[in-house]
Amino acid sequence: MLGISILHCPYCHGYEVRDKPLGIIANGDVAFEMCKLVQHWSKTLILFCNGKSTLNDEQQQQLKAYNISVVEKEIEQLIHDDGYVKHIVFKDGSLQNVEGIFARAAFEQHSKIPETLGCAITEQGFLQIDAFQKTTIAGVYAAGDCTTMMRAVSFAVGMGTVAGAMANKELIDETF
Numbered sequence: 787m788l789g790i791s792i793l794h795c796p797y798c799h800g801y802e803v804r805d806k807p808l809g810i811i812a813n814g815d816v817a818f819e820m821c822k823l824v825q826h827w828s829k830t831l832i833l834f835c836n837g838k839s840t841l842n843d844e845q846q847q848q849l850k851a852y853n854i855s856v857v858e859k860e861i862e863q864l865i866h867d868d869g870y871v872k873h874i875v876f877k878d879g880s881l882q883n884v885e886g887i888f889a890r891a892a893f894e895q896h897s898k899i900p901e902t903l904g905c906a907i908t909e910q911g912f913l914q915i916d917a918f919q920k921t922t923i924a925g926v927y928a929a930g931d932c933t934t935m936m937r938a939v940s941f942a943v944g945m946g947t948v949a950g951a952m953a954n955k956e957l958i959d960e961t962f
Contacts, residue, residue, distance in 0.1 A: 790869035792887045796820075798938060800827045803886035808832070809874060811861070811889040814840040821854050824888055829853075832882065834874060836861045857882065895932060910935065919949035927953050 793799040807830040810820045817833055818841060825831055832855045835841075839858050841849070849856060859876040864887070866872055874882045893911045901907065906914040906922040912935070913921055913928045921928050929945035931937055 791866065791871040791885065792864070792889055794888070794890060795937060796823045796827060796888060799886075800824065803827060805829070806885035807883055809834050809882070809884040809887045811836060811887055813837070815845075816890055817841065818845045818849070820888055820890065821849055821852075825852050825854060828886075831855075832857055832884070834859075834861060834882075893935070897932070900926070900928065900932070918952040919945055920952060925953075925956065 791803070793803070804827045806828060808824060808828040809832045810817060810824060811834045812820050813835045817835065821831065821833055831853075833849065834857050837858060837860050839846070839856055841856065846856065857876075859878060859880065862875045862877045864871055864874055865881075871884055871887055874884060874887075876882070895901065895907070895911060895913075900913050900921065900923075903923050903926060905926060905928070908914050913933050915921055915928055915933050919927045919929050919933070927949040929949040930942035933945065934941060
């Protein structure tokens with residue numbers, strides 16, 4: 787289901803699920819921001835907090851003003867047909883029909899090499915880089931998913947181009 791009908795980015799996948807009943811699985815500030823990003827793709831948008839909502843009063847009022855329902859039931863499972871989500875099943879046995887879900891999976895670095903080298907990690911778990919893709923360790927550059935929440939090939943390619951050019955310049959400067 788992940789990548790087919792459970793999606794991480796409305797910029798990458800919003801158009802494919804436009805005008806369908808959509809859900810967001812998140813809570814708190816992340817949930818509120820996702821609701822703002824997704825609300826224009828569907829007239830039927832529901833926020834599933836998977837338990838007690840941690841939205842503040844102002845956030846709840848804004849969601850209500852945009853007719854975004856907030857469901858605080860705990861999720862038991864997701865029912866799909868060949869990767870296309872159909873229902874959210876709650877622990878109380880009730881169901882909610884949806885045809886697409888946006889969720890922010892927790893980010894985790896898959897390689898421990900940068901951390902082993904001593905590269906600084908941001909509060910969000912990404913490698914800290916400067917405008918030239920240079921990490922906090924001399925000679926170490928980084929690009930793509932490990933450095934940004936923007937998970938798109940186009941971003942990774944652009945960042946990789948900058949990193950490659952800057953690494954090349956650094957090598958030239960060392961020997962010229």
